[in-house]
Amino acid sequence: MRTLFYIPGLVAVLAVIGCGGGKGGPRNTEVSGIVTDIDGNSVRNARVYISGFGETRSNSSGAYVLDNIGEGDYVVRAEITQDGVKFTGSNVARTFQNERSKSVNVTVTRPSQQMKIHGRVINRDGYSVGGARVFVASSSLDYASSTFDITDSDGKFSIDGLLGDYDYVVTASARGYNNDVDSVYGSAGSDQEFIFTLGNATDPLLPAPTNLEAYAWTSPSQLTKAAGGGSGLAWAKAKYMPKVPTAKVTRTTINGNWIETDLFWDIYPGNTAHIGYGIYRRFGNSGSFTAIDFLRDPLANLYADSDEGLQEFETWSYSISAINTNYPDTSNGESDLSNIAVAETLGDLIVNNVTYSPLTFHWSTGSGADEYVVYLFDKYPGVGVNSIWSNSGTPTSGLNLTYSGSSLTSGKKYYYLVIGTANGGNSLTVSPVMDFIAN
Numbered sequence: 460m461r462t463l464f465y466i467p468g469l470v471a472v473l474a475v476i477g478c479g480g481g482k483g484g485p486r487n488t489e490v491s492g493i494v495t496d497i498d499g500n501s502v503r504n505a506r507v508y509i510s511g512f513g514e515t516r517s518n519s520s521g522a523y524v525l526d527n528i529g530e531g532d533y534v535v536r537a538e539i540t541q542d543g544v545k546f547t548g549s550n551v552a553r554t555f556q557n558e559r560s561k562s563v564n565v566t567v568t569r570p571s572q573q574m575k576i577h578g579r580v581i582n583r584d585g586y587s588v589g590g591a592r593v594f595v596a597s598s599s600l601d602y603a604s605s606t607f608d609i610t611d612s613d614g615k616f617s618i619d620g621l622l623g624d625y626d627y628v629v630t631a632s633a634r635g636y637n638n639d640v641d642s643v644y645g646s647a648g649s650d651q652e653f654i655f656t657l658g659n660a661t662d663p664l665l666p667a668p669t670n671l672e673a674y675a676w677t678s679p680s681q682l683t684k685a686a687g688g689g690s691g692l693a694w695a696k697a698k699y700m701p702k703v704p705t706a707k708v709t710r711t712t713i714n715g716n717w718i719e720t721d722l723f724w725d726i727y728p729g730n731t732a733h734i735g736y737g738i739y740r741r742f743g744n745s746g747s748f749t750a751i752d753f754l755r756d757p758l759a760n761l762y763a764d765s766d767e768g769l770q771e772f773e774t775w776s777y778s779i780s781a782i783n784t785n786y787p788d789t790s791n792g793e794s795d796l797s798n799i800a801v802a803e804t805l806g807d808l809i810v811n812n813v814t815y816s817p818l819t820f821h822w823s824t825g826s827g828a829d830e831y832v833v834y835l836f837d838k839y840p841g842v843g844v845n846s847i848w849s850n851s852g853t854p855t856s857g858l859n860l861t862y863s864g865s866s867l868t869s870g871k872k873y874y875y876l877v878i879g880t881a882n883g884g885n886s887l888t889v890s891p892v893m894d895f896i897a898n
Contacts, residue, residue, distance in 0.1 A: 587614030623647030631655035673800035828879025
């Protein structure tokens with residue numbers, strides 16, 4: 460007999476769907492996420508703000524944190540001007556007291572290239588459905604997550620900042636109803652109207668999600684509330700896992716560096732009763748799983764674990780479930796768990812200074828990695844910058860590597876980083892970005 464894996468936090472989330480927010484209450488919540496462009500590249504130094512609650516800047520991995528936010532529903536906006544061209548984007552955050560709302564990701568595009576959709580969500584009797592979520596996603600764009608809006612008491616929603624001339628899937632979803640799904644293609648400057656009609660809830664036992672994978676990252680810490688920082692994590696993720704975006708994390712190693720686990724799985728088959736995912740974790744390879752989060756996005760296929768309890772040299776197991784719109788009221792409200800994915804965290808990768816004649820890269824033992832790759836750059840390795848040399852075809856198991864590429868320009872500054880891997884590449888540790896002057 461299948462066991463219903465009860466998620467306490469989900470009940471609280473579902474209970475307040477439809478509640479608004481205000482600026483008069485306590486300011487004890489946070490919002491975090493990343494800012495990306497349409498290719499999924501991290502955007503540094505973007506202005507990120509919620510009107511009435513101050514602002515911050517995205518860091519070198521595109522991550523941001525807004526603190527001292529009130530409880531409620533708020534529009535998070537990001538903007539940046541680059542080479543005289545302004546880029547903007549927005550998403551919606553639902554905040555709860557004393558908690559951080561994670562993965563509120565914003566994709567910025569040129570306003571002249573943007574389109575918009577708006578409309579209402581109603582039930583089969585024609586009554587407005589307040590508190591419904593309307594998700595928009597495109598398989599053609601490397602967005603870090605769905606863009607969504609929450610309907611007001613009249614069932615109205617509006618989503619702007621979508622890049623024109625692309626196909627999107629739009630899903631309207633609310634607890635106690637089956638979803639309504641439509642597609643949209645609009646040119647830049649267009650504003651299309653949709654009326655979504657939510658059907659009466661059915662109660663299917665959803666199939667378990669499939670092909671769950673886990674990647675554990677250990678990476679150098681960097682500023683989270685200002686521009687700058689020197690981590691190569693954004694570049695490393697784009698190189699090793701191009702479909703998984705960089706996420707802000709808060710837990711650290713003994714040296715103050717970050718550890719995060721990224722989960723991803725097959726895109727879930729369309730089902731109008733699907734409302735999101737339950738995320739489960741346990742310490743080690745055996746024992747009972749504990750529910751740690753509810754991912755309220757039926758279009759999602761990735762999740763970044765942001766628990767401060769993650770530490771270096773640990774083993775964590777993960778599994779996820781599919782949640783239907785009747786959870787937790789029926790025994791079919793949650794699917795069986797997916798396959799189990801195991802993440803084994805590594806320690807810090809400490810890099811030493813290069814030596815010359817010949818040019819040799821050095822690093823210390825103790826990270827737990829069993830293979831190492833050095834990447835060399837002629838400019839700082841942000842996302843989209845290619846290395847000019849690496850040993851990726853022949854990783855080394857030693858603690859040093861002699862440069863074997865073409866001649867470097869004397870007096871020029873070069874940058875490099877080292878990535879150590881273990882467990883078939885599912886455990887990674889990233890060095891700080893280092894530099895040297897070529898002889």
